[in-house]
Amino acid sequence: MKPACEVAQVISQQWNNIDHSEYFNLWQKRTLRLLRNCRTSAMGGHIDQCPDCSFLRISYNSCRNRHCPKCQVRAKQDWIAARMAELLPVPYFHVVFTLPAQVNLLCLYAPEKVYNALFACAWSVITSFANDSKHLGAKTGMISVLHTWGQNLSLHPHLHCIIPGGGITDEGQWKSARSKGRYLFPVKALSSVFRARMTDSLRKSFPKEDKNLFSSLFKTPWVVYAKPVFSGASSVVEYLGRYTHKIAISNHRLISVDEKAVSFFFKDYRNGSKNKAMSLEPMEFIWRFSLHILPRSFVRIRHFGILSSRKKALTIPQIFLQLKGCTVVLVKYQRSKAPALLCPCCKKALMKTLLRFDHRGPPSKYLNLKPIEICS
Numbered sequence: 448m449k450p451a452c453e454v455a456q457v458i459s460q461q462w463n464n465i466d467h468s469e470y471f472n473l474w475q476k477r478t479l480r481l482l483r484n485c486r487t488s489a490m491g492g493h494i495d496q497c498p499d500c501s502f503l504r505i506s507y508n509s510c511r512n513r514h515c516p517k518c519q520v521r522a523k524q525d526w527i528a529a530r531m532a533e534l535l536p537v538p539y540f541h542v543v544f545t546l547p548a549q550v551n552l553l554c555l556y557a558p559e560k561v562y563n564a565l566f567a568c569a570w571s572v573i574t575s576f577a578n579d580s581k582h583l584g585a586k587t588g589m590i591s592v593l594h595t596w597g598q599n600l601s602l603h604p605h606l607h608c609i610i611p612g613g614g615i616t617d618e619g620q621w622k623s624a625r626s627k628g629r630y631l632f633p634v635k636a637l638s639s640v641f642r643a644r645m646t647d648s649l650r651k652s653f654p655k656e657d658k659n660l661f662s663s664l665f666k667t668p669w670v671v672y673a674k675p676v677f678s679g680a681s682s683v684v685e686y687l688g689r690y691t692h693k694i695a696i697s698n699h700r701l702i703s704v705d706e707k708a709v710s711f712f713f714k715d716y717r718n719g720s721k722n723k724a725m726s727l728e729p730m731e732f733i734w735r736f737s738l739h740i741l742p743r744s745f746v747r748i749r750h751f752g753i754l755s756s757r758k759k760a761l762t763i764p765q766i767f768l769q770l771k772g773c774t775v776v777l778v779k780y781q782r783s784k785a786p787a788l789l790c791p792c793c794k795k796a797l798m799k800t801l802l803r804f805d806h807r808g809p810p811s812k813y814l815n816l817k818p819i820e821i822c823s
Contacts, residue, residue, distance in 0.1 A: 450697075450698040450699045450701060451701070451702075451703075452698065452701035452702070452703060452704040453516065453517075453698045453701065453704075454482060454516050454696065454698060454701070454736065455482050455483050455485060455516075455517075456704050457704050457709055457729055457732060457733060458479050458482055458483040458733060459483050460704070460706060460729065461729050461730055461733060462483060464730055465479060465730075465733060468730075470734055470737075471734075471737055474740070474742070474743055475737045475740050478512060478514055478737075478740045479733070479737065479740075481510040481512045481515070482510060482512060482514065482515050482516075484510060485509055485510035485512070485515050485517055485518065486507045486508070486509055486510075486517060486822075487507055488507060488806060488808045489806050490507055490508040490509070490510060490806070491507070491508050491803070491804055491805040491806050492505060492506050492507040492508050492803070492804060492809070493505075493506055493508075493800050493801075493802065493803045493804070494506075494800070494801045494802050494803075494804070494809055494813055495788070495798040495799060495800050495801060496798065496799060496801045497790035497792060497793060497796050497798055497799075498796050498799055499790065499793050499795055499796040500790065500792050500793040500795075500796075502790055502791070502792035502793065502798075503801075503813060504788075504791075504798060504821075504822060505809055505813070505814075505821045505822065506822045507822070513692075513694075513741075513747075514694055514695070514739070514740055514741075515694070516694055516696070516697050516698045517698070519692040519693075519694060522692050523688055523691060523692035526687075526691055526692065526748075527684055527687060527688050527691070530590075530684065530687055531684060533754070533759060533763055534683055534684070535611050535763065535766055535767070535770075536767070536770050536771055537611050537612050537613055537621075537623065537766075537770070538611075538612040538624075538675055538676070539609055539610065539611055539612060539675070539676040539683050539686070540609070540610045540611075540612060540630075540631040540673055540674070540675050540676060541607070541608070541609060541672075541673070541674055541675075541676050541686055542573070542607075542608040542609075542610055542631065542637075542671065542672065542673045543605055543606065543607055543608070543670075543671070543672040543673075544565065544568075544569045544572075544605060544606040544608065544641055544671055545603075545604075545605040545606075545669070545670050545671070545672070546561075546565065546604045546605065546645070547664065547667045547669060549660060549663055549664060549667065550604070550649070550664075551602045551604075552660075553649065553653060553656070554595070554602060554604055555602070555738075557652075557653070558595075558741070558742055559742045559745060560652045560653075561604070561649070561652075562593055562595075562604065562741075562745065564645065564648040564649060564652060565593070565604065565606055565645065566591060566593070566606065566749055567648065568641060568644045568645045568648055569589075569591060569606050569608065569641065570589060570591070570751045570752075571644055572637060572640050572641045572644060573587065573589055573608070573610060573632075573751075574586075574587075574752070575640065576632040576636075576637065576640075577614050577632075582625070582632050582633075583613070583614055583622065583624060583625070583632075584616065584622065585613065585614030585615055585616045585621075585622040586614045586615050586616075586752060586753060587610060587611060587613065587614035587615075587752055587753065588610070588611060588614070588750070588751060588752035588753035588754030588755065588758075588759075588762075589608050589609070589610050589750070589751040589752055589754065590608065590609045590610075590687070590748070590749075590750050590751075590754055591606050591607065591608045591609075591748070591749050591750075591751065592606070592607045592608075592690045592691050592693075592747060592748050593605075593606055593741075593747040593748075594606075594607060594690070594693065595695075595738070595739045595741075596695045596696075596738075596739045598713035598714045598715070598716070599713050599725055599735075600695060600696060600727075600732070600735035600736060600738070600739075601735065602738050602739075607690040609676070609683065609686060609687060610631060611753075611754075612624040612626075612631065612675070614752075614753065615753055615762060615765070615766070619765065620769065621766050621769050621770060629675065630673065630675070631673055631675075632673070634671055634672075634673050637671040637673070638668070638669045638670060638671040639669075641669060641671055642664065642665065642669040645664075645669075646661055646664045646665065649661065649664075691748055694739075695736055695739040696711065696736065700712045700713070702724060704729075706729065707728070707729075708726045708727065708728060708729070709726065709727050709728075709729050709732040710724055710725065710726045711724070711725060712724055712725075713725055753766075
């Protein structure tokens with residue numbers, strides 16, 4: 448079902464203010480421009496025709512930007528399909544590393560440093576606990592996804608991690624977690640070690656920053672959330688899909704958009720996850736949205752350890768052979784092509800691309816032909 452309002456609508460209405468504002472850098476403006484133009488004539492498009500009934504469909508191209516609410520469905524499906532063959536026949540755990548609000552100021556003017564440190568420290572902590580014979584005594588792996596937002600679009604950096612319940616020993620044998628799938632590592636210990644290592648990393652990355660900031664971090668309780676994901680491919684894939692290609696806010700959460708306010712739904716986790724409504728001034732809404740535009744070429748989905756791109760071709764078949772007595776063939780990730788669409792008019796033949804056009808739009812002679820449909 449098509450949403451009643453879109454983020455692109457807000458950006459389009461306020462574009463002159465955005466373009467002349469000093470609160471957005473050039474990369475943010477470029478991204479916002481792509482989202483505004485997504486699936487409009489500015490992006491160009493193509494004309495498809497049914498070979499049987501001559502029905503015409505004019506479709507505009509997508510921006511394919513990772514922050515766009517319209518362009519994540521196919522990317523998510525492709526990524527999940529590629530991960531299906533890599534899922535191990537073991538229990539998985541969902542672990543979340545969250546940064547306290549005091550770090551938000553550093554995220555505003557040096558996000559790449561902070562987020563890289565978050566990835567590195569989270570994996571460092573998991574590696575230390577996994578290698579410790581008291582907890583596991585094996586090399587494990589991790590798939591981590593960076594989220595930077597809260598439900599109200601505030602800055603709330605945290606890392607969602609999917610970790611298998613076990614690892615590979617130095618002898619090359621699979622070793623399951625001692626908890627038998629109930630828990631991975633002690634959460635309080637994880638939190639303390641993560642706080643210490645992340646604070647130390649930030650202190651080294653920002654040597655000129657006020658030392659009181661780093662001292663205050665030790666006075667704040669850091670939260671590491673961990674719970675098991677039920678074993679089985681379907682439940683793990685559901686978890687992966689829920690977090691991998693999520694964006695700051697989807698179009699379906701918008702209630703209304705006008706020149707005075709943007710209203711949207713959000714979950715109030717402090718009040719029993721109740722659905723509530725919030726209204727923001729349009730430029731405030733766009734500014735909050737821009738906080739979650741990642742730096743150029745920044746990798747927000749990362750694989751570590753036995754699940755890394757360098758090692759999984761050897762480790763995953765090895766684990767399957769030990770646990771299931773069979774091998775698997777890993778699938779290389781590829782962006783899927785647009786599916787051949789059945790003609791919506793006669794519902795018999797597949798639509799075929801007649802021609803492609805640029806930002807100047809389709810030739811006028813096609814706009815006068817009937818029957819015709821223009822998609823956006």
